[in-house]
Amino acid sequence: MITNIIPVSQPALVGNEKTYVIDCLDSNWISSNGKYIHLFEQKFAEYLGVKHALSCCNGTTALHLALLASGVGHGDEVIVPTLTYVATANTVAYTGAQPVLADCEPDTWNIDTAKIEALITTRTKAIIPVPLYGHPCDMDPILDLARRHKLFVIEDAAEALGASYKGRLCGSIADISTFSFYGNKTITTGEGGMVVTNDDELAARIKIFKGQGMDQNRRYWFPQIGYNYRMTNIQAAIGLAQMENVDLFLAKRRTIADMYKLHLADIPGITLPIIKEYAEHSWWMYSILIENEYGQRRDAVMKKLDDYGVETRPFFYPMHIMPVYSGGGSNLDVAVSVAKKGINLPTYYELCEEYIVYIANILRDICKL
Ligand SMILES: Cc1ncc(COP(=O)(O)O)c(C=O)c1O
Missing domain, CATH: 3.90.1150.10 (Aspartate Aminotransferase, domain 1)
Incomplete structure (x- = not known):
């Protein structure tokens, strides 16, 4: 008889996590600047084979940033699966847009691609496929629909780091993809998130939104309203050690x-x-x-x-x-x-x-x- 509780999930801090965190403490780089932010983002981008990886404070803010960068706002509609974690729908609501809920497939439990087109209206701006529990969504029909109707595809890949679709890693397929590094995820930073994209313009917008809307070339000049969605160097230090494994x-x-x-x-x-x-x-x-x-x-x-x-x-x-x-x-x-x-x-x-x-x-x- 096993007397201990078998948890549903627990992190594996089995690599350089402690060494890197102590380095942050010893060097006083504990806030949202520092070498680990850059190293973690770089390693994550390399792993996925994408141009830009932008860290942020959790997977929810990653989704919010992706929606903001895509220009989603009041009056828009975004198609999301009804069977998902609440953050997928909540972040659409943060922007003032309406989440339009789609049914799932009976076998993969992911958004049913055959049921998406009927939900598209003149107000639809984006589709958010969610590879639920780690099984990739059938992305080609979704990308095809998006191309025909001029919609953004944002993959909420919070649960799918390392999963792949037709040989392409989840997170490297859509216009923008997002990840969560909550303690139960495949890699963790305690709390943390990442937004990834190959698009220079989207990446530039994400950077501005996550840093209070500040002009990237003019300190304390805020041409737009933004957010403080930054990750700390300590979180990134843990993330880098996690990515090594x-x-x-x-x-x-x-x-x-x-x-x-x-x-x-x-x-x-x-x-x-x-x-x-x-x-x-x-x-x-x-x-x-x-x-x-x-x-x-x-x-x-x-x-x-x-x-x-x-x-x-x-x-x-x-x-x-x-x-x-x-x-x-x-x-x-x-x-x-x-x-x-x-x-x-x-x-x-x-x-x-x-x-x-x-x-x-x-x-x-x-x-x-
Ligand atoms: C599918 C999905 N989207 C978004 C999130 C939100 O991530 P976080 O908890 O890091 O904000 C999660 C995480 O729990 C998730 O599973």
């Missing part, structure tokens, strides 16, 4: 996914995650569906796992069932059904096979039909 982290997550697949395969009533032929998964979370049309069985399964010391998370609620976003879309039944059944299982660097077998045995015991 990103391949290791991703390899470990793939091994964890393989182990879950092996040990959960024979359990009835559980749907395992699929991987489309175009996709390389980042396995931010190993997620399953508990199939039962008749009741709250998913919640009972989570409760049982909790009783045995296994922390899990339910899938996100679809945005449209929350009062603040009700009325934001219609025909969103697939998302409602998926959200009721989904569980994120523990997925983190230190998770060992013994724990995965332990989790599988609990699930096998509960899911006897």
Whole structure:
């Protein structure tokens, strides 16, 4: 019997994090200037193969910056999946635009590309695909729609560092992409985010917005309203150390996914995650569906796992069932059904096979039909 709690997620601070942070403290570079900001941004841009990586204080501000740089504002509409973390919709609302909610695919749980075109109006300005839990979205049809209707594509790749679509890394495909480095993400800076783009003009606008709107060539001259969305050198120091191990982290997550697949395969009533032929998964979370049309069985399964010391998370609620976003879309039944059944299982660097077998045995015991 395992008596410790198995967390759903935990950071892996196994490299140069402490050394670099101490260097920040010793050198007095603890605020939002300093060499680690530059080094982290440079390493991140190199990893993705993009021209610009601009750090900021979290994934939410990264999305807000991407929307601001795209010129989204009052009166505009932005198409976002209803099944996502709330920041995707909230940041659209920050700009004064209206999030228009789209249904998800039943198998990848990502925005259903076939349902996007019907949502486009003369007010639509952008589409935000979200590679949920690390499975890439089918980007080519989205990019094609965007080209035909002259829309921006902003990929909210918070959960998809290291995932790829047809050989291209998530974050390197859209006009702008955003990442989160919250403590549960594949790499973390405690709190932190990144906006990436190949477009010089968008990058220049992001820089201005994240620095209070200051003219980049004239100190304390503010031609526009901006924000203080800067990352600190200490956060960037942790981020650089994390990026040095990103391949290791991703390899470990793939091994964890393989182990879950092996040990959960024979359990009835559980749907395992699929991987489309175009996709390389980042396995931010190993997620399953508990199939039962008749009741709250998913919640009972989570409760049982909790009783045995296994922390899990339910899938996100679809945005449209929350009062603040009700009325934001219609025909969103697939998302409602998926959200009721989904569980994120523990997925983190230190998770060992013994724990995965332990989790599988609990699930096998509960899911006897
Ligand atoms: C899909 C998605 N978008 C945006 C965010 C927001 O990131 P943060 O929590 O760093 O603000 C998250 C993170 O939790 C996320 O999962």
